[in-house]
Amino acid sequence: MPESIAAPAVVRLLLVEDDEGDALIVRDLLADSGAAVDLVWVRSLAEAQSMLPDGFGCVLIDLGLPDAVGLESLRGVLAEVEDAAVLVLTGLDDEYRGTEAVAAGAQDYLLKGHVDSSGLLRSIRYAVERKRTEEQLRRLYASELRATENARLERGLLPQPQTRDPSLRVFTRYRSGRDGLLGGDFFDVVETADGVLHLLIGDVCGHGPDEAALGVCLRVAWRTLILAGVPSQQLMSVLEQVLIGERRNEEVFATLCMLTVPTGRNEAELLLAGHPAPLLLGEQPQQLLDDVIGPALGALSDPEWASRRVSLPEHWKLMLFTDGLIEGRVGGSAGDRLGVEGLLELLKAAIERDPRVSAAELTDNVMARTRALHGGELPDDVAVVVVEHQASGR
Numbered sequence: 001m002p003e004s005i006a007a008p009a010v011v012r013l014l015l016v017e018d019d020e021g022d023a024l025i026v027r028d029l030l031a032d033s034g035a036a037v038d039l040v041w042v043r044s045l046a047e048a049q050s051m052l053p054d055g056f057g058c059v060l061i062d063l064g065l066p067d068a069v070g071l072e073s074l075r076g077v078l079a080e081v082e083d084a085a086v087l088v089l090t091g092l093d094d095e096y097r098g099t100e101a102v103a104a105g106a107q108d109y110l111l112k113g114h115v116d117s118s119g120l121l122r123s124i125r126y127a128v129e130r131k132r133t134e135e136q137l138r139r140l141y142a143s144e145l146r147a148t149e150n151a152r153l154e155r156g157l158l159p160q161p162q163t164r165d166p167s168l169r170v171f172t173r174y175r176s177g178r179d180g181l182l183g184g185d186f187f188d189v190v191e192t193a194d195g196v197l198h199l200l201i202g203d204v205c206g207h208g209p210d211e212a213a214l215g216v217c218l219r220v221a222w223r224t225l226i227l228a229g230v231p232s233q234q235l236m237s238v239l240e241q242v243l244i245g246e247r248r249n250e251e252v253f254a255t256l257c258m259l260t261v262p263t264g265r266n267e268a269e270l271l272l273a274g275h276p277a278p279l280l281l282g283e284q285p286q287q288l289l290d291d292v293i294g295p296a297l298g299a300l301s302d303p304e305w306a307s308r309r310v311s312l313p314e315h316w317k318l319m320l321f322t323d324g325l326i327e328g329r330v331g332g333s334a335g336d337r338l339g340v341e342g343l344l345e346l347l348k349a350a351i352e353r354d355p356r357v358s359a360a361e362l363t364d365n366v367m368a369r370t371r372a373l374h375g376g377e378l379p380d381d382v383a384v385v386v387v388e389h390q391a392s393g394r
Contacts, residue, residue, distance in 0.1 A: 010036045016048045016061040033117035045076045052080035062089045078105045085131035161189035171359040173384040183381035184211035185322045186219040195263040198226045201320040202256030243298045253298040271307040281317040285347040317388040324380030330373045359386040
């Protein structure tokens with residue numbers, strides 16, 4: 001038994017034609033063709049614009065209308081449609097206008113009095129398919145362009161760590177949120193010429209290229225100031241000025257966490273600006289003291305930040321993270337947020353299962369578990385930096 005062939009989908013056609021005789025000819029030609037076309041007829045550009053866009057697959061427009069002449073009428077329609085194909089009607093003595101119309105954005109043109117029913121139907125179907133193909137190509141190009149731009153911004157947000165100390169190992173991860181948009185999470189790891197290790201992780205509020213670009217500005221400014229030897233308090237003031245000067249509106253702010261680890265590697269200076277404190281990983285993972293937290297950048301006028309000293313064991317492993325890792329829900333959208341305590345429990349369970357688990361495996365495991373508990377991709381992007389120090393002799 002032969003397979004059934006699906007009937008062509010009904011095309012909604014808007015005819016913009018002030019001449020009643022020409023409009024009736026179009027109607028009769030479509031009727032003769034037996035086409036699956038739902039015809040709507042209007043007499044002016046203003047009427048057409050009042051109905052667009054309204055689910056039309058094709059617009060057939062005369063270039064001589066009472067309220068628009070020539071390409072003016074075409075541009076008036078093109079400004080109102082996105083997905084609909086546009087065909088132009090023109091007279092034999094004005095054929096060059098048809099080619100101009102195609103150059104201006106129409107899919108094709110038809111000569112009045114020189115098209116039969118099958119030719120009209122074929123032109124409509126070809127125009128609709130051509131428009132669909134053009135739209136697919138446009139979206140593909142836009143997607144590729146966005147991916148290229150995201151990759152460029154991501155390279156700025158997530159640079160290669162710069163360390164020389166063989167006792168240090170650095171592992172990083174970044175994952176965009178549910179919508180796939182690149183966010184404003186950024187991080188950096190720099191060991192300066194004097195052997196001091198500087199760690200940074202931060203988050204610009206919001207998602208999209210503006211936030212990502214601002215994150216790049218802050219990250220590059222931070223590295224420049226670190227390499228120039230600027231003290232942390234002065235550094236924060238400069239970063240604040242960078243954010244204020246580059247942000248698109250006054251509601252945009254950024255959180256960040258900085259750690260400075262001297263050459264002895266047994267202590268660190270911790271500075272928090274509205275950001276969660278890092279975790280010290282081990283048999284019993286714990287969060288570093290976060291009793292001294294300053295405001296986020298751009299959140300307050302005349303802000304002040306303070307740092308505190310934290311002791312580190314002989315061998316240590318620190319995890320810096322953005323809040324996207326802890327803001328997922330446990331049990332889907334109706335559940336409670338994971339929070340720092342929940343993250344610590346996940347880390348503890350992973351370490352108990354395998355005490356020798358690597359930083360990469362541990363981070364991947366925990367990020368996968370947070371998504372599983374949330375029931376899908378997390379709503380916010382996530383950045384994680386793990387730095388491990390192994391003292392000599394081990």
